[in-house]
Amino acid sequence: MSLETGTPGVAPVPRALPPATLARLRPLVPPTLAILAFFAVWELACQLFSIPPFILPTPSASVASIFQFAPAVAGHAGQTLTTTLIGFALSVVLGVALGALVGLNRTAYQALYPLLIGFNAVPKAALVPVLVIWFGVGPVPAVLTAFLISFFPVVVNVATGLATVEPEPRELLRALGASPWEVFSKVSLPRALPYFFASLKVAVTLAFVGSIISELAASNKGIGVMMNQAASSFQVPLVFGGVLLVSAMGVLLYAVFALIESRLTGWAYRGNQG
Amino acid sequence: MSAAPTTAAPNTEPLAIDLRGVHMRYGGPGGTLAAQDVNLTVRTGEFVAIVGPSGCGKSTLLRLVAGLMPAASGTALISGAPPKATGNTGIAFQNPSLLLWRTVLQNVLLPLEVSPKHKAAYRRDRAPYVARARRLLSAVGLGDFVDRHPWELSGGMQQRVNLVRSLIHAPDFLLLDEPFSALDAFTREELWLALQALWMGARPTVILVTHDLREAALLADTVYVMSARPGTFTAQHEVPFARPRALNLTFTPEFTDVIHDLRARVGGLRSPIRAEELMEAVS
Numbered sequence: 001m002s003l004e005t006g007t008p009g010v011a012p013v014p015r016a017l018p019p020a021t022l023a024r025l026r027p028l029v030p031p032t033l034a035i036l037a038f039f040a041v042w043e044l045a046c047q048l049f050s051i052p053p054f055i056l057p058t059p060s061a062s063v064a065s066i067f068q069f070a071p072a073v074a075g076h077a078g079q080t081l082t083t084t085l086i087g088f089a090l091s092v093v094l095g096v097a098l099g100a101l102v103g104l105n106r107t108a109y110q111a112l113y114p115l116l117i118g119f120n121a122v123p124k125a126a127l128v129p130v131l132v133i134w135f136g137v138g139p140v141p142a143v144l145t146a147f148l149i150s151f152f153p154v155v156v157n158v159a160t161g162l163a164t165v166e167p168e169p170r171e172l173l174r175a176l177g178a179s180p181w182e183v184f185s186k187v188s189l190p191r192a193l194p195y196f197f198a199s200l201k202v203a204v205t206l207a208f209v210g211s212i213i214s215e216l217a218a219s220n221k222g223i224g225v226m227m228n229q230a231a232s233s234f235q236v237p238l239v240f241g242g243v244l245l246v247s248a249m250g251v252l253l254y255a256v257f258a259l260i261e262s263r264l265t266g267w268a269y270r271g272n273q274g
Numbered sequence: 275m276s277a278a279p280t281t282a283a284p285n286t287e288p289l290a291i292d293l294r295g296v297h298m299r300y301g302g303p304g305g306t307l308a309a310q311d312v313n314l315t316v317r318t319g320e321f322v323a324i325v326g327p328s329g330c331g332k333s334t335l336l337r338l339v340a341g342l343m344p345a346a347s348g349t350a351l352i353s354g355a356p357p358k359a360t361g362n363t364g365i366a367f368q369n370p371s372l373l374l375w376r377t378v379l380q381n382v383l384l385p386l387e388v389s390p391k392h393k394a395a396y397r398r399d400r401a402p403y404v405a406r407a408r409r410l411l412s413a414v415g416l417g418d419f420v421d422r423h424p425w426e427l428s429g430g431m432q433q434r435v436n437l438v439r440s441l442i443h444a445p446d447f448l449l450l451d452e453p454f455s456a457l458d459a460f461t462r463e464e465l466w467l468a469l470q471a472l473w474m475g476a477r478p479t480v481i482l483v484t485h486d487l488r489e490a491a492l493l494a495d496t497v498y499v500m501s502a503r504p505g506t507f508t509a510q511h512e513v514p515f516a517r518p519r520a521l522n523l524t525f526t527p528e529f530t531d532v533i534h535d536l537r538a539r540v541g542g543l544r545s546p547i548r549a550e551e552l553m554e555a556v557s
Contacts, residue, residue: 168371175340176443177361178388186387190375267375267423 054236062240069238076226077245080211083139083222084249087146088207092200095151099158103192104184109159120152124210128217137218146210150203157199161192194268197261204257205250212246285495287318289351290447290479291339296348297504298334303346307504308334312348314498314507318446321473321480323490325540326500332483334505336449339481340365353446361389364440364478368452370432372424378435379420382407385443392443403442410438414468430461434468441472448478455485463521466492470518487540488524491532499539509539 039059045051046058053061066073102109102116124145131141165188173183215224223242230238262269291314298309309331316322324332337343338350341359350357364385372381386396386403396403411420414434416427424432433453440448450469454462470493473480484490490497491513499509513532515523523529 166369166371168367168369169373171337171340171342172365172367172371173384173388175342175359175363175365175449176385176388177359177390182388186384187373190373265375267425 054234057237057240059240059244061237062244065235065237066241066245073226073238073241073245076221076223076242077249079139079221080142080208080215080223080246081249083142083211083214084146084204084207087143087210088150088204090143090147091151091154091203091207094147095154095199095203096158096196099155100162102155103159103162104188109163116152116155124149125213125217128214131214132218137220139219139221141217142211142214142219142222142224145214146207149210149213150207153199153202153206154196157195158192161195162188165191194261194265197257197265200257201254201261204253208246208250285317285320287320289315290318290320290353291316291481292349292351292354293335293338293345294349296335296338296350297346298331298338298343299346300334307346309500310504310506312506316479316481316496318479319477321482321493321495323482323484323494323497324500325484325487325490325497325536326505327502327540328485330500330503331505332500333451336365336451336481336483339363339447340449361385361391361443362445363447363449364443364445365449366433366436366440366451366453368455370424370429370436372432372435372439374424377421377423378411378416378427379404379407381424381435382411382439382442385439389443407438407442410442411435414438430457430465433457433461433465437465437469437472441476441478444476444478446478448473448480450480450482450484452484453482454489462486462489467518467521469493474517487533487536491529491536492519492521492524497536499536509536511536511539 043058043060046056057065098112102112127148128141128145131144135141135144169187170183173187178186211222212224212227215222216228217224219225223246227239227242230236230242293312293314296309296312296314297307298312300306300308312331312335314322314335324335326332334343338345339352339357340363341352341357344357352358353362372378373384376384383396383400383403386392392403408417408420411417414437416431416434416438419427419431424435427435433456436453440450454465457465466489473493480494482490482493487497494513497511497513498507499511500506501508511532515529
């Protein structure tokens with residue numbers, strides 16, 4: 001909720017991190033420690049039990065291999081990130097549209113919900129060969145798989161958010177002479193935002209799963225392709241390097257949406273603040 | 275009733291609400307009959323209370339007057355015209371239904387953003403409206419809470435915000451649906467006096483739906499008793515006490531007489547509980 005306001009014309013005084021910033025960084029300490037501990041245990045276990053690198057490489061060796069093949073890895077990572085984000089963007093746009101339809105209209109809800117459930121029950125990996133037949137080997141199946149796998153949580157959450165808006169505030173606005181659009185924009189939309197953001201955090205990580213699945217099955221570029229190639233030449237550290245990279249990109253995007261969420265819908269999480 | 279402290283002058287203003295032979299139905303034609311053959315006339319600036327058992331169609335009548343639900347049959351006239359949601363109505367429900375993402379002040383200003391009567395002027399210049407909202411909030415003891423969010427407020431404070439919001443746009447009609455029934459007894463009494471003061475200042479036409487006979491008798495000019503569903507008015511009671519009415523009034527014999535009288539009329543409508551039979555059945 002706090003705003004950084006710079007006074008124009010006054011040069012900022014350089015000094016150590018102000019207490020307010022330190023207080024805001026404090027929540028980051030436990031997760032950072034947990035991640036470090038995880039890698040420490042992994043590293044120590046490999047060294048202690050002398051696990052050969054072609055079974056389980058140490059995290060340091062995995063990271064090192066990323067840097068060793070940096071230019072190639074960057075190309076693959078860029079491809080995966082791009083296809084993931086395009087697929088994710090598609091699922092946000094279409095998911096919000098369909099979610100709004102289903103959430104605001106009872107008949108649409110009853111008609112489409114079983115279909116959506118059935119659609120979601122299909123293992124997306126099984127669809128990749130079909131997509132490849134239709135669109136050929138390349139980025140399109142990856143985008144579509146990312147879209148298909150991350151679409152459902154957006155639809156369900158947007159629909160739930162809109163369908164569960166309390167009737168009293170809506171009646172109140174209607175009685176005040178508000179138009180249907182005003183009722184929607186002032187009550188239903190803000191009320192559904194926490195649901196929407198919750199779905200974005202899930203959807204963006206799922207989108208990565210989608211593109212990687214597709215790349216592993218059939219593609220010519222991307223982290224999945226890189227992991228396939230590395231595995232077939234017994235470059236196991238690079239396989240794990242790919243896993244770590246995807247995981248890091250997922251966490252990063254998750255964090256971006258979590259940040260936007262806390263800025264826009266902090267009111268919904270009041271119970272968690274101190 | 276002749277022993278009342280002072281008698282209020284009868285209201286001779288024009289009719290604000292005129293319901294004749296109104297039937298209300300849920301779920302379209304053939305649906306549940308919620309209210310039948312309701313006749314109600316309310317004069318401009320009058321404070322009317324409706325009491326009756328749960329589910330007797332009191333709230334349905336409010337929805338009719340608010341223009342949210344049409345009558346199944348009969349005629350309903352609000353200021354001489356069929357009911358319509360025009361923004362000339364303030365509403366407060368039992369649930370304060372404040373928007374959690376807005377501060378207290380932003381919640382109070384909400385009606386001004388949508389009421390067709392005010393929104394153009396409000397968009398042009400918010401300052402006088404904000405000043406009015408701040409004055410009202412401060413008068414109900416929430417001056418220090420204008421920038422807080424609803425969840426930081428107690429139930430009684432939220433209901434005060436709800437009351438102020440229902441009046442911010444100076445509506446001619448105020449419809450209150452059990453606004454105090456979820457509050458503790460002391461908070462409720464405080465808010466009765468707040469509501470009376472707000473009403474005496476702005477003089478809207480008020481319909482207060484309530485279960486609380488003391489609340490009805492303390493605040494209203496006229497109390498109507500409604501029967502169980504399908505609801506219809508079975509009694510009408512003028513409350514003669516002069517304004518402003520103080521809480522002490524509720525402890526006078528004259529006031530108690532009014533309550534007893536109302537109680538007899540409501541009590542007669544309920545299906546009686548046979549205590550002896552009940553004790554036997556449960557043993």
